[in-house]
Amino acid sequence: xxxxxxxxxxxxxxxxxxxxxxxxxEAQEVDGSTVKRLxxxxxxxxxxxxxxxxxxxxxxxxxxxxxxxxxxPNRSExxxxxxxxxxxxxxxxxxxxxxxxxxxGRPGALEADExxxxxxxxxxxxxxxxxxxSVTRDDLADGGAEHFRQCILAVRxxxxxxxxxxxxxxxxxxxxxVAKLLEARPEVFNHNTETVPRLYRRxxxxxxxxxxxxxxxRLVKQLSPQVRTKSGLxxxxxxxQDEVLEVLTDLRDADCDFLTLGQYLQPSETRYLSVVRYIxxxxxxxxxxxxxxxxxxxxxxxxxxxxxYHARDMAE
Numbered sequence: 457x458x459x460x461x462x463x464x465x466x467x468x469x470x471x472x473x474x475x476x477x478x479x480x481x482e483a484q485e486v487d488g489s490t491v492k493r494l495x496x497x498x499x500x501x502x503x504x505x506x507x508x509x510x511x512x513x514x515x516x517x518x519x520x521x522x523x524x525x526x527x528x529p530n531r532s533e534x535x536x537x538x539x540x541x542x543x544x545x546x547x548x549x550x551x552x553x554x555x556x557x558x559x560x561g562r563p564g565a566l567e568a569d570e571x572x573x574x575x576x577x578x579x580x581x582x583x584x585x586x587x588x589x590s591v592t593r594d595d596l597a598d599g600g601a602e603h604f605r606q607c608i609l610a611v612r613x614x615x616x617x618x619x620x621x622x623x624x625x626x627x628x629x630x631x632x633x634v635a636k637l638l639e640a641r642p643e644v645f646n647h648n649t650e651t652v653p654r655l656y657r658r659x660x661x662x663x664x665x666x667x668x669x670x671x672x673x674r675l676v677k678q679l680s681p682q683v684r685t686k687s688g689l690x691x692x693x694x695x696x697q698d699e700v701l702e703v704l705t706d707l708r709d710a711d712c713d714f715l716t717l718g719q720y721l722q723p724s725e726t727r728y729l730s731v732v733r734y735i736x737x738x739x740x741x742x743x744x745x746x747x748x749x750x751x752x753x754x755x756x757x758x759x760x761x762x763x764x765y766h767a768r769d770m771a772e
Contacts, residue, residue, distance in 0.1 A: 510535035549591035571610035585768035589623035601633035608640035652699035688716035718761035
């Protein structure tokens with residue numbers, strides 16, 4: 457084992473009052489390599505119990521979760537509360553997003569019984585709010601919209617009192633796919649914006665388009681006005697404060713109801729985009745207040761916030 461030498465690396469942030477502050481991020485030098493430690497507000501205690509039940513149920517039923525595949529920092533907390541975000545359409549994505557830990561490559565065939573297994577899991581977990589997301593499937597003509605629809609219908613049949621939220625890929629330039637999914641009438645339609653326009657292609661890949669993201673959210677409202685729309689951004693990728701506020705304005709112009717803002721955390725030091733800046737909780741609070749002033753009905757803004765983190769609270 458090599459010896460560890462601690463030092464401090466200063467990362468600039470902008471506080472709610474737009475004053476310059478330095479975030480002191482401790483680093484250790486081990487065998488010639490510098491390993492950064494997260495700032496204190498990005499450390500949280502491990503939950504007590506319950507994790508194995510949820511993880512075991514997913515394994516028993518052969519289901520994927522974004523909690524596992526995306527290496528979500530809230531996995532243990534959510535699993536301990538017997539909740540999870542189901543990930544359908546396989547565990548291999550066709551998009552090369554620079555931030556996401558989900559495996560990339562050529563996906564396998566769809567599993568026809570997946571909707572039934574998902575509904576069984578929702579029933580056994582006692583879920584009152586079911587969140588269903590997926591990998592992106594550009595290899596499918598409808599992007600997986602019909603499979604989404606079947607999953608929603610299966611949950612409706614087995615857990616009729618549960619509300620349902622979908623966190624979808626972009627179905628780029630395919631409004632018919634969006635209409636097909638909406639036939640199942642989810643209560644919440646979530647599609648993440650992820651980042652600001654300037655960084656879009658670098659963060660989300662060449663097939664993703666910022667303007668289509670806004671058009672998608674607008675289309676959902678046009679087709680199903682009763683559905684609540686939701687979107688989220690990861691902060692810390694190099695965006696400016698003005699750019700974030702411009703995106704929030706665009707989302708409200710698209711009649712987006714709910715907003716989530718969270719800190720981007722690099723899944724590992726290889727292949728993925730680096731964290732440019734750790735956002736102080738005061739700045740998240742500032743963005744949250746600005747979002748409420750812009751007219752979002754519900755806002756969750758904080759370092760550990762993710763798209764479906766405490767989603768039931770937002771949907772109520």
